[in-house]
Amino acid sequence: MINLIYMFVFSLVYLLLLALTAGILTYVERRIAGRMQSRIGPNRVGIQGILQFIADLIKGVQKEDIIPADAYAFLFKIAPYLVFMGVFLTLVPIPFGAYTLMEDLDVGIYYVLAMASYVVIGLMIGGWASNNKWSLLGGMRSAAQKISYEIPAALGVFIVVIMSGSMNFQKIVAAQGASPVDWFVFRNPFTFIAFNLFFIASLAEGNRVPFDIPEAESELVSGYNTEYSGMRFLFFFLAEWGNLVVIGALVTCMFFGGGSFWYEWKISIPAPGRDPIVFEVLGFLWFLFKTFFFVFVIIWIRWTLPRLRIDQLMDICWKYMVPIGLISSLGIVIWMYFIPENSTIDRIVRLTLTSLGAITVLYFKYRVYKNLKITKATIYANPFV
Amino acid sequence: MNFALPLLEKLKQEMTSKTSEIIQADSKMPILKIEAKDIREAVKKLHDDPAFDMKYLNCISGLHLTQTKEDGTLDLLGFEVLYVFSSARDFSTIAVRVDLPEKNPAIDTIDDLYGSANWFEREVYDLLGVNFINSSDLRRIMLPQDWEGHPLRKDYKEQASYNGMPTTRPNEMESIRIE
Amino acid sequence: MIIYLKNIWETYATVFEGMAITFSYLLQRPITVQYPDRMKESVPETLPEKYRGRLMVDTELCTACGLCAKACPIDVIEMKGGRAEGKKGLRLIYFNIYHGKCMYCNLCVEACPAEDGEEDEHHTAIYFKKNFEGSSYTLNGLVEQFIPPDEARRRLKESEEIAAKRAAAAAETTKNSEAKQESDKPKDGGDV
């Protein structure tokens, strides 16, 4: 009983936090998009416009909830909640810290993959029940896209599961370490591929550019949410930005060591004098930092790239990602059989990959600098105007 | 302007009916005036004959020929359709003109020869009411299908309302007139 | 196979390059300005000299010749001139501009013959002000009357009176001259 109450309170807190985060993310995305496009972005409501999402919320609630005359009213009404539910439920096993999680499921990853599919049902129902051909096209596209991209995502997850030997998120995080050398992403070439597979597939599952064809505004007007208005429309958006957090958190957990600077310390220094709560909070913050870095990357990709066509989308999935994923899953097994952990080769490979990653970041910095120089731009690094 | 007079003379000589004439020969734009029944023959020749190689249709334009009488009323004289073609080789341009009667103006279509001719013809049909015989798709293009009249005719009177919508707007200046 | 790998490489490389460019914009200042309340200087000051903003008329300078109204392709200007007491030429009776219709084509300004020779804000009677804010809650609010209606009515009456007076005077003179002619005639005839 006490467990139930604990879960109820916890999920309520999660719900509120998710809603708040998603709201702030809409603001953040608009600001980032604005800067990338030489604009300012929303900056009128509150300090630097931080309360913009609340203004949007109030406006959304005030709007009339229109249900088209020929729509299938019941399904039309519940579709946004199904979508939101799918996103929210994926949060259950994600470890924001050693204790900061709703339920430590043994089949955590499996559960996440299953729950992510819920979203498809919501989108399809929404598209179909609107009785609008554009919405229907959007719904169908989204179904085709999500079901296809489950496979590369699952293959990416599969490699991680093999590496860590568990489907439990806590154990996956524990299998990695605090330093970049220990992260799965730089562990060996196959895990690096797995990271790419999973990240790209999650972009597709989250309907983000370059895979946003279900809502492609220049083709399908707005896709499955064309007919929605008011609060229901906002629920779609809540789900979309909530999804960003989920993607960021999953990638952090599985490839970037989670909140694991305390794991290392806990294992190496049992430290009776140290306060576990401090480390819990620090781990949580570290986890959040990584998560939001990936959220930023996703936003950044969105405002850089064009959109794919649906057949190219399927091409990428079936011609590129699935074969590569299958080869890598075979490869990881062979790798693990021949090269035991912490052997010399393993260490060399880890170090090489990590330094390659570092070089990429440095080269990126150089390109940014070069571009600023070529276009003779004046640097203004202040995020606020 | 590279409107080519020699090509026009060549076309005139090769036409089977000898009723065609070159007008405005000394101006910047000489025009070959032919009869309506000859249009397909002439255009086919222009399109297919390698001596002309007029694969490019610049424009089909039309106008309502009228004359204002002394008492201010209009004398309706019929219609004119002007075709402008360009050569695909050196882009020299020629113009062919056809005059049509006021009653039931009709001319053979050329939209099987030029991909773009259909839309140009539709525009002439829509705005002037010239009928293109055997056209693959002769519908109004600019105006609604149930619009009355053809606006570019000189004797056109705009309908007062369309499907219950008035076609004119009140003038805001009326409200402040002091006279 | 090479094409296969090349495609993957190209995708990554070009996406990388594109992301570097968009990131470089995060380090630059936005070029948009926040209109109207957070501008450093008022916008009309930044506009070029001959900017076509709101169509205005200098009622003092205007000689009521009506060329602008004639030059306008869409009848934006409605105006009338009339005689006034103690003034040599014509004076404006009313001058109305319908801003809702105006298309800022400059034809009326070019037609205006009334120039004051000064290089100030405007040197013709009808001119474009640099101010471009002219929104109104009603369509009717876009009609601007440069002579207030009461004043216009007064002027109209005055000019009508003068016109009537002059007509009467003209009639008088013609009558007089006719009478004169009448009276002169026999004299002339006599002379001949």
Next chain:
Amino acid sequence: MITENDLQSRVEITPINGSEIEINMGPHHPSTHGVIRFILFLDGEIVVRAVADVGYLHRSIEKIAENLPYPMFMPYTDRVDYVAAINCNLGYALAVESLAGLEVPERATWLRMIGAELNRINSHLIAVGALAMDVGATTPFVHAIREREYILDLLEILTGTRMNNNYVRFGGVCQDVPEDFFKKTEKFLDHFVLFLGEFNRLLTTNKIFLERLINVGILTGDQALGFSFSGPNLRASGVGHDLRRIDPYCFYSDMEFSVPVGSGVKGTTGDSFDRFIVRIDEMLESVKILRQIMSKIKEGPIQSKIPRKIVLPAGESYHRSEAPRGELGFHIVSDGKSNMPYRIKIRTGSFAAMTSLSELFKGMMVADVVAYFASLDVVAPEVDR
């Protein structure tokens, strides 16, 4: 009350086969660039047949022309193609001047050319930006619009207005420019070349963008000629047709510039990417022309003496010039008595480009429809006039 039947009466409706869905793209659709309507019959994502329906922006400019004196029609030519207003002004002025035998002072011709070329860059920026927008890349679009804003500022100094300039007059231009205009233009051109390099690195080389355009909507040279394409669209199909070369007006015969022709750099000659890249190249050529003009322009009068009442000699003439969207032809008929034209027919590049749609759309995907249509750079008011 407008019923559905009334709306459909605009086009011929053929019965739908079992597997097709009929879908209305427009009149209000984000990617129809104005108010154009396509009726697409889809089999899944593939267009089986399509009907293009125009006329929603028909303002009967040709009828208006018959009731206005020649000089008073000039502002209306702005509205034929509002993206390239000075080019339309110029076409009309040249037609009337050549018929009436009016002289144009040298400086006025140079100023006209400056206006026309700035406007051409402006128009092509809109074209490439809108194409980027329609394939989903938002940021390049905003960057292109930002550069266009600089051009509008220059045009503001040159003409006094930003968009519907009404700059050209018979026998000259309406106003002279201050000397610092040339310095500002020089500065802008230097910046613009740099910008174009950056734009290419951001968008043109992007793999996704290339994939969306290459081999989409291929038109061979013969086909393009048959559809009366002109301007960049025709040149992209490999036909070197540029009226500034073939039929020179102003001082274009003295200018050194090359005519970019599509050569199938990445795919087949005449595909959408060729139409895109030809526009990019043309902007660079315009920059070259502008630099030459700037070095040659001299002080002098800007307006020659013209008669108060312009009456053209009786007869008809077809005068054409190279606008950014291709051949802009004015068929002017005069009765020799009145100061108003008897008839003016305006032949525009967009109208000709539209003729190809119904045929080319067959077999395309919805996303390709958008990309192909955007690559044609059609401006709706120019189609309908």
